[in-house]
Amino acid sequence: MMRSKLLSLVPCATGPFRTMSTTTKLTTVEVNDKTGIATLTMNRPPVNGLNLDLLRDLRQSIAEIEGNKSRGLILTSSNPTIFSAGLDIMEMYKPDKERVRAFWTALQDAWLALYGSSVPTAAAINGHSPAGGCLLATSCEYRVMLPKFTIGLNETKLGIVAPMWFMSSFLSVLPRREAERALNQGRMFTTDEALQIGLVDEAAGTKEEALEKCAQFIGTFAKVNPIARALTKQQFRAAELEQLESERAQDLEKFLFFINQPAVQKGLGIYLESLKKKAKN
């Protein structure tokens, strides 16, 4: 994919920084050359639905951030009310055989890249963050969320089941008892509830403040040896990463089998219809 590179002067909370910016259609990477922190922005209207292209783009951008020696990665959205609506249901509803395989593989790749990223990661959750959106946020090491939005793994409410590695990300943030109950209920948490339970680390009034708080979190590693930090993170996350790495093929087949069940297709169709009806009203 062609990428345009540009250098620009952008205003920032603490002064004008020269920022290296890389843009694709669906994500933007901006590296603040004073802090060395990269902001990775999802930009797929209308709701940042995670389709094949956005997932591939995300993975490519994460690799680029690791490659350009950024000091950290902040994940956010260009949409003022939606961080990500989760997986694009259109990829799973009446799917094309080849594309749906590529889609799930791209999701596995994106998760492995983000959860296993060697750089410190934080999510500035500037909008609703259901299901796959929550997966991305909980794959990061720190979360700052704006008020009056919701976050959670609501899969059971759609009649689908979150795979084990979705649960792993959730479990890396919440105690098992809380995680199990929330997943079984398909519970979406408000910002206040998420803060109370520890699903997010901080609340912020504006996106700028959220980005600043994420940058402050990443700044806490400034005096830590980066190799020791990266290896420590890797060891903490190794079991979950290795589990998916070693079971990728089975995970894909399991997904395909499940998604192709008539009852699951029917449920997704009804859910999509309800979303569309709601959007019209």
Ligand SMILES: CCCCC/C=C/C(=O)SCCNC(=O)CCNC(=O)[C@H](O)C(C)(C)COP(=O)(O)OP(=O)(O)OC[C@H]1O[C@@H](n2cnc3c(N)ncnc32)[C@H](O)[C@@H]1OP(=O)(O)O
């Ligand atoms: C078997 C394996 C399981 C794998 C695990 C699955 C993980 C997932 O991520 S499944 C997806 C779960 N996501 C959701 O349940 C979120 C659904 N969306 C919403 O709740 C809302 O759209 C919102 C809160 C994210 C935003 O609300 P709002 O700003 O009011 O926007 P609209 O609801 O009007 O939506 C605009 C437009 O976008 C379509 N849309 C929304 N979400 C999705 C989606 N996840 N996939 C595909 N399309 C989506 C919605 O239908 C509207 O479309 P149009 O009517 O064509 O404008």
